[in-house]
Amino acid sequence: MLQAIGLTSAPRRDQPPAVDDLTFEARPGSVTALLGAQGAGKTTALRLMLGLEQGRGVAYFRGRPLHRIAHPAREVGVLLGDMPGHPGRTAKGQLRMLCDAAGVPASRADELLDVVGLGPLRDERLGNLSLGMDRRLGIAAALLGDPHTLLLDAPSADLSPRETSWLHGLLRAHAAQGGTVLYTTADPKEAARAADHVVTIDAGRLVADQDAASFSGTRLRPRVAIRTPHAARLADALSKEARAGRRSVEVVADGGTRLTVYGSSCPEIGETAFRHGVLVHQLADEIGDSGPVPAARQGGDDPRDDEQRTTARLPVQTGAGGAAPLPPVLDARPTRGPLRPFRYELRRMFGVRTSPLIAAAVLLVSLAVALPLAHAGTTPPAGLLAAWPALLPLPPAAMGAGLIGALAYGDEYRHPALAGARGTVPRRLGLLLAKLAVTGAVAVLLALVAAALDGAALRLLYGADALPGPGSWPALGAGWAGLALGCAWAGLLGAGVFRVTAAGVTSVIAVPVLVVPLVKKVPTGPSAHPLAGLPEPVRQLVRLGRPHETDSWLIGMLRLVTRPEATALGLSLTVLFCAFVFTGLRRRARW
Known part of the structure; x- marks a missing residue:
């Protein structure tokens, strides 16, 4: 009930x-x-x-x-x-x-x-x-x-x-x-x-x-619909005969040639029209709505009203095939396992062509930018692989990742797939984690594929000299993946907070345009060796075998993490996540 x-x-x-x-x-x-x-x-x-x-x-x-x-x-x-x-x-x-x-x-x-x-x-x-x-x-x-x-x-x-x-x-x-x-x-x-x-x-x-029978008796009234070119004459005749016979008849003019009569019948009206010589084009019984009935009249207390209202329930129509079929009953109770929201997000993302088209466009734009940069010879090899000239705030792969992330929540609000059950996009913890995981994986994959494609094209056209040295590949790969991952999450959280895709894209662009310059203005202390703060046993374990290459790799990673861009991105993600939690993440998450 x-x-x-x-x-x-x-x-x-x-x-x-x-x-x-x-x-x-x-x-x-x-x-x-x-x-x-x-x-x-x-x-x-x-x-x-x-x-x-x-x-x-x-x-x-x-x-x-x-x-x-x-x-x-x-x-x-x-x-x-x-x-x-x-x-x-x-x-x-x-x-x-x-x-x-x-x-x-x-x-x-x-x-x-x-x-x-x-x-x-x-x-x-x-x-x-x-x-x-x-x-x-x-x-x-x-x-x-x-x-x-x-x-x-x-x-x-x-x-x-x-x-x-x-x-x-x-x-x-x-x-x-x-x-x-x-x-x-x-x-x-x-x-x-x-x-x-x-x-x-x-x-x-x-x-x-x-109940339906009482409703029909108190709300719906039988009436007669009339069409005649002499509506005024017929209305006057019906009213006069009703007064002469002391009958309760209501005549309503619905237009120049239409009349609606309550409290009479087709035979009575037809005889009246014949006696007065009125031409009638239409004469039909209908069921009319008398409007909302006040509470004092719900039960049909007036017997005169009961005479003028129908109490028969209208038949239920189920079509030519009889009663409509229903699906079989579900026996198993739904599970609360972690794969449900992940499968939902995968179907949401790849059920339409938007994300594959964005990925294809990113790869083409990345190639179109990287090859002219290599020909000009003014961009360092690391920037060539990411197709990131100085005039762009972000490389194409990071912008594409941010757009995919923004669509993760933006499309939910524009075409709300979950509105059937909740009326709006639910802020469930499991759904948020699923979106973060799926968009993050797609963003990292997109960044690495774009870098690999750019590297193959550069090596084919300009030789191995146009590429950075093999020793810097791990740090560069981690940097590209981290940048794409951060942009995807910034777009996702921005769209989730402001409930529109454009807000997510704006959150992505705001990081290099607004937040990075602010971070660069913050004074920093003198830098130290990245391994100096580690305990001696850990440093000895790290330097076993190939100390110089290991130390160089760790130095590159630590320098990457401490760059203003990484700091600005981390700060932006923290603020956006807190705003997302504050604006609606429910305490009782269901999945």
């Missing part, structure tokens, strides 16, 4: 709260519709239940608040708005990535695609899906963890009648298996047709809490 108790959103700019002291229940085994006009507070109510909106109140999912549930995806399936995701990702790739986030087997994605009718389109990219297909994919994402409760925000908006019928059948099939379904809608007729229970809200407050 889903219980919402005292939900109240935080007021903004001296305006009343969008949701004010809202309390209701959604029972298992039934479909509950949260009904309200646009702006009534339906979406805000769902976000309050999920803890995505600031406010008061609590929502219990089978007796537990969401933050106390170990595996939220196994308890609550959520669809807020359209299906999020990178338009270049395939439907299968999107669901498999979310399977890793939910801790369920990847095979679950193929099962859900078949259930929602997207099996033939599993390799179609999200940017090519229609609105109906996109909504089906969103339903599949909500069902990935085999949840007990479904929270869906306007799932049938802008869908065709056939797709709406399929959706209602799927929701009813989930409820028939003992699940709880709560979805929002602005259409009273849809609520009466598809739901077992209807909760009506207006201006954020509870208006009515009824």
